[in-house]
Amino acid sequence: MVSPLTIKGFQVYRGMLDLASQIALIADLRTIARIAPFSDPVTPGGRPMSVQMTSAGQMGWVTDQKGYRYQDHHPSGSKWPEIPASVESIWKEVSGVKRKPDCCLVNFYGEGARMGLHQDKDEGSFDWPVVSVSLGDEGLFRMGNISRGGKTESLWLQSGDVVVMGGDARLAHHGVDRIRFRSSRLLPKGGRINLTLRVVD
Numbered sequence: 446m447v448s449p450l451t452i453k454g455f456q457v458y459r460g461m462l463d464l465a466s467q468i469a470l471i472a473d474l475r476t477i478a479r480i481a482p483f484s485d486p487v488t489p490g491g492r493p494m495s496v497q498m499t500s501a502g503q504m505g506w507v508t509d510q511k512g513y514r515y516q517d518h519h520p521s522g523s524k525w526p527e528i529p530a531s532v533e534s535i536w537k538e539v540s541g542v543k544r545k546p547d548c549c550l551v552n553f554y555g556e557g558a559r560m561g562l563h564q565d566k567d568e569g570s571f572d573w574p575v576v577s578v579s580l581g582d583e584g585l586f587r588m589g590n591i592s593r594g595g596k597t598e599s600l601w602l603q604s605g606d607v608v609v610m611g612g613d614a615r616l617a618h619h620g621v622d623r624i625r626f627r628s629s630r631l632l633p634k635g636g637r638i639n640l641t642l643r644v645v646d
């Protein structure tokens with residue numbers, strides 16, 4: 446494994462996944478989306494988010510008027526599908542921990558979608574890293590600080606890049622300012638997919 450680029454404690458493995466692995470991941474994600482269709486999340490304040498979401502694993506992350514939370518079922522009531530082996534193996538390679546993730550959040554960014562600066566803090570413990578996998582169109586990833594405000598650094602994440610948010614970066618603010626729609630040909634209709642692997646409890 447090559448050593449990562451480290452920016453503000455975020456470990457960035459550029460080009461970790463080759464094209465064949467990316468294509469295999471997309472096939473596995475299509476299976477996930479068949480079982481647990483993407484939905485349009487709404488913040489607790491009632492604002493629609495621009496990304497679409499689904500999950501795999503024991504737990505999935507959801508948001509609606511009732512709040513941000515993890516729950517063990519899709520909004521439709523059915524269980525989330527299992528995390529595919531292809532995704533687990535990425536975690537094994539880079540997470541540095543023996544425990545397996547129990548959630549894989551899947552975000553889809555269509556044209557114009559973004560994600561505001563936030564912390565991932567709905568998990569039971571922050572001792573475990575979050576591992577993020579980028580597929581499809583490039584996304585401008587912004588990395589900030591544990592406290593709100595302060596200097597940030599940005600990086601265009603490309604298809605096949607993997608980022609580990611652990612240690613000091615585990616609770617750092619981060620977000621996606623914009624994507625370059627149709628910059629990749631991985632998804633025939635364009636768009637960006639981001640997977641985040643998490644240990645929820």
Ligand SMILES: O=C(O)CCC(=O)C(=O)O
Pocket residue numbers: 550552560565577584586619620621639641
């Ligand atoms: O899309 C990304 O690169 C980041 C996604 C993210 O931060 C999240 O889902 O919490």
Ligand SMILES: [Fe+2]
Pocket residue numbers: 563564565619
């Ligand atoms: Fe996040």
